[in-house]
Amino acid sequence: MIKSISSAALTLILAIPFQGIMSARAAPCDSGKYDPRYPECRESVEKRRAEDKKPKPLEPPKYPVKTGFFQMADRDTGTQVPFYFSSQDGSILTLNYEKNIRPSISLNTGEIVSWKSGVAGQGSDSSAAISTVVAGALFFWPMILAAPFMVKNYTITGFEVLYVDEFGKDQPLTFVTIESPATALALLKFATGLNSGETRSLDITKKLYETGLENSLKMLQNQKDKVLVKNTKKPWCSYVDTSKKSDELTAYEQSVAHVKALYTKLGKGEFNDSSSKTADAQWEQYLASNPGVAAWTKAFPQQANALKSCS
Numbered sequence: 001m002i003k004s005i006s007s008a009a010l011t012l013i014l015a016i017p018f019q020g021i022m023s024a025r026a027a028p029c030d031s032g033k034y035d036p037r038y039p040e041c042r043e044s045v046e047k048r049r050a051e052d053k054k055p056k057p058l059e060p061p062k063y064p065v066k067t068g069f070f071q072m073a074d075r076d077t078g079t080q081v082p083f084y085f086s087s088q089d090g091s092i093l094t095l096n097y098e099k100n101i102r103p104s105i106s107l108n109t110g111e112i113v114s115w116k117s118g119v120a121g122q123g124s125d126s127s128a129a130i131s132t133v134v135a136g137a138l139f140f141w142p143m144i145l146a147a148p149f150m151v152k153n154y155t156i157t158g159f160e161v162l163y164v165d166e167f168g169k170d171q172p173l174t175f176v177t178i179e180s181p182a183t184a185l186a187l188l189k190f191a192t193g194l195n196s197g198e199t200r201s202l203d204i205t206k207k208l209y210e211t212g213l214e215n216s217l218k219m220l221q222n223q224k225d226k227v228l229v230k231n232t233k234k235p236w237c238s239y240v241d242t243s244k245k246s247d248e249l250t251a252y253e254q255s256v257a258h259v260k261a262l263y264t265k266l267g268k269g270e271f272n273d274s275s276s277k278t279a280d281a282q283w284e285q286y287l288a289s290n291p292g293v294a295a296w297t298k299a300f301p302q303q304a305n306a307l308k309s310c311s
Contacts, residue, residue: 058186064088065187068179069098070159083175085184090191095173109191111163111208113170114199117185118158157181161188164205167219168212168262206266213262220259223252224273236282237310279310 029041067085074081082098093112095105159181161173177184189195202209224240226248231237242249256273263271274282287294297304 058182058189060190061087061090061183061186063090065183067184067187068177070175070177070184072173072175085187087187087191090187093187093191107161107163109193111165112188112192112194112200113162113164113205114197115159115161115188115192115194116197117160117181117188159184159188164208164212166212167216167258168209169258202265209262209266213259213266216255216259216262220252220255220273223248223255227252231310234307234310236286236308237279238282239279279308283308 029038029044033045035041065087069082069084071080071082073079081102083095084098086094086096091109093107093109095107097104156176156178158176159174162170163173165171185196194200227240227246229239229241240249240252256271259273260271263269274285277285287297297307
């Protein structure tokens with residue numbers, strides 16, 4: 001028995017394929033895909049593709065903010081160390097290690113000299129299958145910046161944050177992610193006031209390096225005391241014994257090199273540690289600090305030469 005169909009239902013059934021045909025033919029240039037049957041759409045489709053490829057402008061983060069997870073490599077063991085950034089108001093960036101495996105690190109955004117990122121796009125869900133690649137990428141930072149790469153549909157995005165530590169040293173913080181980098185990009189941009197690849201001028205960072213120089217000179221004095229062969233009766237005869245290599249001597253020499261570099265950066269001329277000067281130079285420095293002895297040497301030059309001798 002055939003049931004009758006209402007006129008309204010029949011109209012709807014007939015309209016469905018008609019609407020499909022109309023929608024298929026309507027505005028073919030808006031589909032985003034070029035169809036050779038519509039050559040007039042080529043220009044508009046290419047224009048739309050170009051617009052889609054343009055990076056979306058970053059929006060200021062809404063504080064408090066927390067980023068996705070990143071991976072950094074332990075330089076001693078090569079193992080991956082997962083962490084994320086958080087900030088209450090943008091003045092301090094806190095590096096939080098997953099499961100608190102290490103103490104967190106707080107960076108004053110004013111101490112960040114520059115940051116850069118090699119971004120090729122957003123990633124997708126993490127996978128243990130590419131963990132080895134991510135760890136390896138951490139040791140080839142220039143390659144990441146030059147061309148972030150895809151592994152099994154995952155985009156690896158590299159970051160490097162350069163900050164000034166308490167001793168005036170530029171410390172790089174290098175890490176990668178396969179998650180969307182958008183939150184981190186916005187946080188770094190708006191918290192530091194710097195664009196990717198931009199560096200603060202020395203006029204702005206000079207105070208950081210001057211403070212670092214003060215701390216480095218104090219540390220240098222402590223390190224020198226460990227390697228100095230002292231002559232308490234004739235302090236100008238004291239010297240650093242470089243004939244016997246040791247960890248203490250290496251640390252001292254590295255600090256001297258760092259202080260010299262800070263002197264140059266800050267335009268303070270050449271730095272000469274007193275223990276690296278000749279006995280004659282240290283003698284003259286001693287006399288300059290003791291005018292009474294200097295006057296005595298002029299009155300009694302023969303006795304002064306005997307006093308000056310380190311042999």
